[in-house]
Structures are given as C-alpha cells and as structure tokens.
Amino acid sequence: MSMAPAMQQPSPVAPEAEQANKGRVSKSPTRLALERFLHNRAAVASLIILLLIILSAVFAPFITHASPTLQDLANTDSPPSALHPLGTDSNGTDYFARDLWGGRADLLVGFLGTASLLIISLVLGGLAGYYGKWVDAVVMRLVDFMMNFPTLLLIIVLMAILNTSSLWLLILVIALTAWPGMTRFIRGLFLNLREADYVLSAKMVGASTWRIIFKHMVPNIMGPLVVNATLTMANLIALEAALAVIGFGVQPPQPSWGNILNGAQDIFTLQFKPWAWIPPAGLISLTILCINFIGDGLRDAFDPSFER
Amino acid sequence: MTKFRKRNLAAMALAASLTALAAGCGAAGGANNTAAGTADNTKPVDGGTLTIGQWQKFNQQFIPFMDSSLYTANITMEAFDSLFNIDKNLNFVPWLAQSYQWSPDKKTVTITLRSDANWSDGQPITSDDVLFTMDYLASPTYTNDLQGQYESLVDPVKGSDEILAGKAKSFADTGGFHKISDKKFSITFKTADAAALWYSIATLQPIPKHVLQNIPMKDWLTSDYDKMPTVVSGPYKFTKVTTDSVEMQANPNYWAGKPHIQTVIWKTVTPDVAPGLLSSGQLDMYLNGLKARDFQNLKALNNVNAVAEPEFGYEYLGWKLWQKELQDVRVRQAIAYAINRQQMLQGIYKGLGQILNSPIPKGSWAAAPDSELINYNYDPNKANQLLDEAGWKKDANGWRIDPVTHQEAQFVLDYPSNNPDRASEAEAIAQDLQAVGLKVKLDPPMDFNALLKKVLTTNDQQLQQQMNQSHQIYLWIMAWGLSTDPDPRGNGWTYPNANNLQDWNDPTNEQLIKKTYDVAAFDQNVRKQALIEWQKYFNQQWPAMILYSRPDIVAVNKRVHIPQDDVLTSMQQFGPYINMFQWWVSPQ
Amino acid sequence: MGTYIVRRLLGMIPMLFAITVFTFLMMHAAPGNAIDAMINPSIRDIEQLKEHLREINGLNDPLWLQYVHWLEHFVVGNWGFSFNFHEPVIDLIGPALANTLLLAVVAEVLTLLFGIPIGLYQARHPYSKFDYTASTISFVLYSVPYYILALLLIYVFAINLQIFPAQGATGTGPLAGTFIDHLYHALLPALSIAIANMAVYTRYTRGAMLEVIRKDFTRTAYAKGLSEGRVFTKHVFRNAMIPLVTQFGFDIGSFAGGAIILEGLFQYQGMGYLTITSVNNRDYTVIMATTVLFAVCVLLGNLIADILYAVVDPRIRYN
C-alpha cells in the first residue's frame, strides 16, 4: 500500500532528518519528553538521590580513607566510633567504606548487566522482529526455553560450577540468563515497526539490514526501550543483592551491598548492630526505589496518555 | 571440615576428648558448675523434655556407621552404646564391655560383655551381635553398596582383607574373632599394636543381629529400621522422625538405669537464630556452630550458660614438603614466627581457643608440656632473621627472592569456601607473610571437596608439575578434628598415608611414631613418653604450621542439670562420652 | 476445554525435553565428580571401588545413553541418590516440596486476600486520599526487595516481638511437625513474599478495574439498573480478572525463584533451601531433580495461567 509514495519520494529520510535539525521551532518529541520528565517531582528527586548514590560510590576513596577490604584483626566487630562511623565487621573492615564501595559492584551489575542484556536483546529481538518467519520462530523458541528456566537457579548453579569470584563473569552470567524478557519486548516493538512506511521505504532504497535496524527502527523504539531498560536495571540490582544475600553474588572481600547483608543476617547482628545491616539494606532499597520512580517518570514522559 | 572428621574417624578409634579440660578448668563457673548447665546437690527429677539444636540436618540413616555425618552420629550415639566409654580423665573404660584382657603376645584381646546389657526388646546383647557388626563393617557390600566410610574400624583385625576381597564371609572364619560364650569373645589383631584396640573395636556400637539378619544388607539403606531404629541398646529409643527433628524417649530397659529425662528432641537449627531460641527457652542446648563473636551476648542471656572451650582438634596451614623451598627447616620455622596467631584468635575468635605448638591438643594426657617445646610466638624479627639465614634475600621492592627459582617468592594459598572465618584467616596469614617479604596470592575459596581434591592431586605429581611451572609455593588451610587417642598415625603423620597431605617422609619421624604403639607402649607411661618425644621432634621440624584449637561454644539452658564429670564441648567427636542418661531437667 | 488442556500438556513435552537435556549437560560439565567427592580416600582398593561405582552409576556409558538412563529413572521416580544427605533424592524432595508448596499457598492466599481487595477499593474510589496513599505505599513496597522486607519482618516479629519464629519449617514442642506448626513457620516468609506481591496485585487490580470501568459494557450494566456493587462484582471484576489470572500463573512459576532466596534467608527447609545446600555441596543428583522440578513449576504455571485465562475469558475458550 505504501509502495507508491515510496517510489515518488525516493529519499524520504533525508528531508525528515533535515527538518529535525532545522526544526528548533517545534520541539522534538525527546525534548518534550524531557520537559514532561522534569515536571515529575518524584522522578527528579529520585534522579538526584540516585546521582548522589552513584557519586558516593564513584568517589568513595575521597569520602573515606578507610579501605573496604583491608582486614584488621585488632579491630574486629567494633561499634561505631569516630574512626569507623559505622563500626567494623568481623574482619575489622570499616563498614562505612564497605557500604560506599559496595555500591560500585551493585551499580556496575545494574549498568553493565543492563547494557549487555540490551545488546543481546537488540540483536536477537531485532532480528526476530525484523525478519519474522523462521528467524522469529527460532528466537522465540529460545526465549520460551529460557523463560521456563528459573533464572535465579540457573545463575546459582552456573556460579557454583564456575567457582569464581569475578564480578565480570557474574555480570556476564546474569546477562546471559536474563535476556529473554527484554528480547521478547524488543521483538514486539520491532514487529510493530516492521510495516511502518519509513521502514519499508528504507528497504526499498536498499538500506542494509543493520542500518535499518539501528538507524531507523531503534530510534523509534527508544522511549519504551529506555523505560524498560531502566526497570531492568532496578531488577538486576535487586537480583545481584538477592544472590549475594544467599552467598552467590559478588564474593567477599570485594564489597557489595548484598554481601554486606549476607554477613549480617544472624540474630545478634540484627538485634544489636543495626549499623551493620540497615545502611546496605537501605541503600539497596533506596537505589531500586529511585530507579523505579525514574522509570515511572520516563514512562509518563514518553507516553503521556498512559495513566497509572 | 566434616569430611575430614569423618575420614579421621575412619582411620582412628573414636573417642572422647576434653573431660580433663572440663574438669580441670571449670572455666564456666567454678567448682559447683560443670562445663555448662547447672550442677547442684538437689535430687534429680525424672521426666521432662530436652531439646537440642544442631546446625546441620542429620541424615535419616540411623543404623550406626551407615552414615558419616557427625550430626547423625550425635543422635545414634544415644540409641546405641559402644563397647568402651571415656572417663573424665580421657581413659577408655569398659562400657558395654564389662572387662577386657590382653593375651601375652598382645595380639589378642578377650572381652566380656555386661551380663545385664539387653536390647530394648529384652533380648540380651551377645557376642554374636558384636561379630555381626564387625562382619557388616568389613563386608564389600558395606563399602560398595552402602557406601559406608567406617570399614577401617575393623581394619586392624585379622582377616579384614580377606573379607573385603570376598574370600571370607566372617571374622569367625578368619581367626579374627572367637566366640567363647554368649557374653564373652576374643578378637585377634593383625599385629601387636598398643593403639589398635582404641582406634578400632573400642568404639564399635553393636547392632541387633536378631533384627537385621533377616534383611539383606544391601537393602538396609531403605529399611524401616534404618529410618527409625526401634530396637536399641542405648538410653534412648527413636519415637518420631521428621525431616528436621528426631524425638527420642527414655529406654526403660537401659542397663545402666532408666534415664532421668523422658524425651530428647534433636532439631536442626542454624546458628544464626539459635541464640533467639535459647533465650526464649525453645532450645535447651545448642551444639556446634555458635560464633565466638556472639559468646558475650550468649553469656548475657539470663537463662543460659555458655561455655567456650578449645576444640579437640586444630586448624593448620599445610604445605608440600617436596617443594624445595620448604625443605629448609628454617623457612618453616620462619613462617611459624611470622604468623601472628595470637591476633588471629583475638580478632576472629574473640580471644577464645588455644594456640598449639604440637599436633596434640593440650587437653590430651599425651600433650607435651610447653616447657618441652619451642614456642613459636609472633616474632617477625626472628622470622626475618631465619629467612635471611636461609638465603631468602630481599629485593629492591622488599620482596624476598626464592633461592630456588631466583625470582620473587610467590606463595599461593587455598582455603575452603562457605566459611567467612577461613577467609579471614587466609587474609591474616597473607598479610603476616607479606610483612616479612613473602608474597602471597589468595586463590578464590573453593568448596571443601574441590580443595581436598586439589591437595590430593594424583600422587602430587600433577600438582608438583603445576607448581614448578608457575614457580609457586603451595599453601592451604584446613582443620582436623581429633580422636581421643593420640596415635599420630590417625592424622596422617606417617608415610605413606592417605591423610599425609603434606607428604612428610622422614625416617626419624617414622621411628619415633613406631615407638608410640609397639609392644612396650602397652604400658601407658612408656607410650606417653614416646608421644612426647615425637611431639618434640615435630615441634622442631614443623612439617606443617599448626595454628590453634578453635573455641567450641556450647550453650545450655540453666534448667538442665549435668553431672560434673560429663563433657559438653567438642561434641563433634563420635562416641558415647556424654552420659545423657544421667542428666535431668528442672520441672518448668 | 478438555482437549485444550491435553493439547497444552502435550505442548509441554518438547520444552521439558529441552530443559532436561540442558540441565543434564550442565551438570555433566560441572567440575568435581560426585564419586571422587564421596569416597573416603583412605579406603583400600580405592581405584577398584571407584570403578565399581562408576559402573553401577553408569558413568562409563556414552553421554546420550547416560541421559536416556537418567530419563528412564527419573520418569519412574528413581531420582538417584544424594551423596551429601546419603538418602534417595526423592525422599528429600517429598518433604521439601510439601514445605515449599505450603509456603507458596500461604503466600498466594495472603497476596490475593489483601492485594485484590485493596486494589478493588482503590478502583471504586479512584483519586481519593486512600487511593493515593495505597498507590504510593504499594509502589514503595514493590520496589523494596522482598528479602529486605524479610529482614525487617524478622527484626520486628521474630527478634523484637518474638511472636514468629525466625527460621525453619517446623518448631519444637508438642505441636512440632503438625500442620499448625508448619503453617506458623510458613507465615513470616510467606508474608515477606506476599507483601511485595500484594503491591503488584493492588497495582494490577486497580489498573485493570479502572480500565474495565471505562468500558462500554460497564455503562450498559449501570443502564440496566444494577447497583454499583453488583456492577463491580459481576461485570467489572469478571473482566478485570483476565489480566490478573495471567499474573497468577506467572506467580506460580516465578515463585520458584523467590523461594530460593527466601528459603535461604529463613533456612526454611523447602525446595529452594535444598537446592542451595546441594549447590554448596555439589550434590548434582539433587540439583538435577530440583532444577527440573522448578522448570516444571514454571511450565505448570504457564499452563494454569492459560487454563484460567480460558475459564475467565470465553473468547479464548472458543477459538
């Protein structure tokens, strides 16, 4: 149906792009979304808090001089003091330093995990949604298969088999097991876009598959993709912490919020040393809450018609 | 860890431990208190319930020796008496066996069973039951089909090899066992060995032939009797078994008298929450796994007595003695001086536990007095001096040069996973060694089986190759739980020996050990002296870095009354040394 | 309907097959052979024993044959032998599964009992003070990970108030092992899951209800003179349930994941706890069995969701 106009308009992309560049008068959708986002007070506040958390993790060495890993057996299990504002753990390591540095592991898992997962999902979901037919069938079978596997169990078993304490491997394992949801989501978006006029016209002018996917299709699913990626990030951070809580996430002595909690689960610590477990528990919850608020704000911003 | 204890058990007689300590130190609270619980002169009261928490889940395999879990053994111990028990001075004393007598050649022991000892169904416990039990442990079915771990309990008995090989069916046919009467029999060992009785038959828990002979042995695993033995010889019989608890009731026919406490419940409870259950009275007692850092909090609970005693065992830093670097005794001693064991105990175990300079814990009658041993107190200067003497020069960066490879010395340290204390110890050792210029790389922790396999790697040739290629000096941390009898062979200090993980091959050592069990050593004083001589040699040679005995923390509700002679700590040892039938609980 | 279920059940078979093959290969690739792990190295003739054990365990067969044998045995309930617990795997799974199911049922009942009514109430009074409060609270609860909720619950109810046990699946005393006892122990972990899940359900219910309320047929129902209550219960809720049952089926599957963490945290002797223990001990026969069972849970969850979907939505049923 859209063949004819495509023929008449051999290069429908260029004018569009030009317009976007010139058209500062009318606001671009992204800019509109940004403005809507900035009006969402909860989301903006969350963004600020999240930035503070990220900054405190990145600049941990400037905030505290204590090492997050140094063992000091002369000072184990000490209560908060001027030297150790949140006391020390059973290795004599400073809790405050661990809480700050611990954010790095969790946030890295969140960011890199989401990034790698996005890459996998964009390739698989993109191909499935773009080509359809047997490619789609194969990818979707794979998705079904992975979806039927309890992800958490798979990660635990893999981590146990690999017997490693590498954070990078953990991120890889998480990405390799948690991609199906995102892939299915992206495939759906692509499936809808496949028939769009500008995609068909790009095909007509002989653009390569990758160019079509990344140049024409991806920008158009940016909104939902960003929202979904944000929520995925929250989930991955929660997942790492969950793994660490039962001893399968980031391994000590490298700190992560989850493994700090793991070391503080016994009754006496819960009862008598709130400084040991409330900060990491609070940081995990706050981070996830903030990311979710941001995700919510982004969704409202990208899709104003969506009503909660 | 448990795995090692099991193996150890298998190799040695099982026995008790710290009676002497408990009696001697009375650390918990003076002369009127026993190790824990309350001792007083009021008259025992019958009845009541005792609830005991254990860390790990028991396995539902209650025929003695079917299962190698210590947590199962703790329970079966109350249902099945062994031939010998331990008194408070750590001596073996006859128990189900009323008396024993050695033959002049010291190869044969004649044992008389108590005439009043009966199974709970009224049948007498006889020589046939003992033979039946021995044959069961020696049989190939036991090892292959039941995957039993205790065949070495009958290993020193004459004919055990023939039975395992299938050439004979019973010790009665091989000359290992001779039935004299229903209540009297003799056992002949392969050699005259002063320790053999104690590391084998002494702790045998007879099983009822009249019940089990009708079930093919390979089906025992799934038999009702195994899941819940109904005919028992001990003070308590099984009455209810669920996935995480076992209920036992007093055996009214127990030969030593009906137990005071009517019901004993064993419950799987993790150490994380045990303190809460102890303070609320839902648990009367908790064995193993309580953390040293919780000790003060436990003591502060007003209804609970908590005691911390050094375990009967030790933690050690192992190394391979075939590595050229470690063949120099000065290097081994230097490591000993370099490691601050006092601070490790202080930081990780809150100052509880006990530093050792020999592999026999101080609680044993055979322990060498401190005055006879080199005391490797933390002394980095001395360590540096010894390393200098050994030719380990420091380079510009302060790291020492390995005189064998002429490169910076590189130690690599392995330790078991799933225990934060091991990680702390590994880190502490690494820090201390680095302080004297020895670079240490910590491997990621691995689970115990993987670690053991790595340490054992086929005759060590493979490991040797690996180490040579990477120019690494290999270290590992493990712990041993010991049996009461101090025989050095049990911990693998002889060569060859599957448990000799460090490959210590030293003729002097072999000679010294031999003296601890030869015919002369049947005299306890001779044996003690031989053991002290061996310890002195060990202490000087330092074939492994013995660290310390960790603390064992046991918490008991104050309403539980435990006779002064009884022992509570080191429950990880297998054997009926806790005479629970004498305990009683105050009515609530 | 019957044929629909049968067709869906048959459809599960290839998936199950793929899952078992994958799990089998994964376990096979795992380092540390179970036999090495279990044997006392001081046993005489150790090599002979190993060979014997390899033989009786079929470890000398080609891989595909090992799989076939494993499958044959698995189907008839012979799930192997746990080297760690020294018990047949199926004997371990039985009670663990029962505990997990109890936990799941209690959690789901709590979830539905509170989650749906709160969402319904919000939908009946949208944009009210209650609605805003409930929405905010459920957003926060939805964001706070359930294991942190669990820690808080332990802190409050087990440590400070001491009215619930902090761990375990059964207690001590005369009631030990009874159903009441099990229920009592399941409550706190169930509540931790339920709170987070409730938040999901209130959000879902509210959203679905508000969407249905805007539908034409709701107006029709009012126009017929039905009372508001009747319109809500009969017309609106029946339709709003359609997305909810999908979530419900999803819950059954995802419960497996949540159970692993929570059972670990509460030391609750269910499937998750058994799995963790087994993973820590490299007890591969048990891991195989629990993995397959968890996957079956997910499949069954999907099936149940589909069936319920067909039950509540006749449009599906007749297509």
Place this chain on the structure above:
Amino acid sequence: MAEPLLAIQNLKTYFISRDSTVRAVDGIDLEVYPRQVVCIVGESGCGKSMTSLSIMRLVPKPKGKIVDGQIVFQGRDLLKLSEKAMTDVRGNEISMIFQEPMTALNPVLTIGDQITEVLVRHRNMNKRQALAKAIEMLKRVGVPRAEQIVHEYPHQLSGGLRQRVMIAMAMVCEPKLLIADEPTTALDVTIQAQVLELMRQLREDFNTAIILITHDLGVVAEMADHVVVMYAGQVVESVNADELFAEPLHPYTQGLMASIPTLDEEKEVLYSIPGTVPDAAAFPEGCRFASRCPLAQPSCFEKMPELREVKPGHFVRCDVV
C-alpha cells in the same frame, strides 16, 4: 397535548477538573411525550450523548457532574432521587441502548445472563422464569435460535444480532422511555434499516417513547416525531420533524441539511460547514455558532441569543432569523 413523560429544564452537565471546566451540556430544555420519538441531532461532541447519560444519571465520574437543572420523569425529578431509587428507574422505566453493540455487551457473560439479570433485578423473577422471558423477548426482536443464543457469548454473534440483543435487553422490562444513542451508526446499511424498523415496531407494541440520538438526518427523517438540534452543549432548534425538514430556521440546522448527500441532486462538492466547534472549556461570550455562521452579525459575537419560539412550537436560538 397530555403531560410530558419527561421534561428537562435547564440541564447543565459539566466536567470539572483542576485546570478547566468543560461545559458539555449547558442549559438544555427538552420534553418528551408518551409514545413520541424525539431525535437529538448534532455533531459529535455537541453534548447529545451526555444529555442522554444525564437523564440516566450515568455521567462519567468523578469529573462529570450535573450542576444544575431538573429532569422530571413522570412527575419525579430524577436528579433528586437517591442512587438506590434511581437504579429502580434504570433499565426498568427508562432504558438505554448504545452505539457500539460490539463493546456494549459484556464479553465474559452469556447473552442469557445479561438479559436475565435485568428481569431478576426489576421483576423479581427467578432464573428460570427470567430465561424463558429472555428467550421470548429475543424472539420478539427477531433473533433466530434464541434458545441457543442465550447460552452463547457476545463475540459469537454478528453486529446486527448483538444490537438486537441490546434492544431486547433494553425492552425486556417494557420501559416507558427508551434512549437510543446512535443505535445504528456501527451497523451496515441493510441492518440499520432493520433495526430502525424494529424500534418502530416496539414503540407500537409497548407504547414506549424514544429519545433517538443521531447525527444522521436520514434516520431523523425516518423516525422522528420531534427533533432537537444541539450545538456546543445547547439546543439551537426544537421543532416537530415535518416542519424541520420543511423549514429549518437555524443557520446551523440549515448547514446540516445542506451537507446531506443526496442522490437526486447532482452536486459537485459536498457542502460542509466551515470552521470547527469551539472548545467546550472556553466558550465564547456570544452565540457559539457565530464564528462559523454565514449570517453572523457583530452583535452575535457579544450576546448569547435566547431560545425563542419563532413560530408556534418552533424554537430557535438565533436572533438573526
């Protein structure tokens, strides 16, 4: 004439939100006599549907609100009834059918269920009696296989059948007044005619007055006794049908008439009224049609004209004609 069955006076239905007030219905007067068919005509968004929902008191909550006026039905002001009393009126004395038969029926309930619940509610029948009555009613509105269809679901029926079911549902209690909101818009032409014929038939059989809301003047011509033309929430012309077609007075009505495509006149371009309907949140001061009106005078932009009786029975809201 006799007493009006329904008399609406000065009805105002607004949508009030934080930022704005949308005056959907802004002072409507309307009378419906027994057995009369009154058509409300107008463009979409002119407030005709909201008028009908106001009569049923089904204005969407929470924003929609009837702020003023009276709706007197058989002597009772419906706006003063309790919600409970109002439910006795709905579906019983006044019932309503909607534009989209596809979505107006509940997809998860059987046809029988949906019809019988009206009878159970208003006639105190038990299920069995109600089902029999429902089947009878379905037959009456020309639904074939009524006995089976009561057990079927809406998605199994065609659009025309569904609208018949809707009508059966609305008529099953024999209401005094039936409000039909664009009942034929979603149907194809042949079915439209059948449905209209059916409605006429029912009026004969049950003596039901009908308010027929439509934007289709053809339907008006076919059905109406009296016509009310609405524009921007107000009545702009109200007169009996014959006179309207003979002599439409309001410029807007005239515009509507002009835009009907007819077969006999061969017009080149279809007429359409220029401009757009003003925003209901910000109506202009004067006549709301002024900006689009070919006859508009400057005064039209300043003062809102009253609805005045230009001829006997012919009311027009325009000062110019």
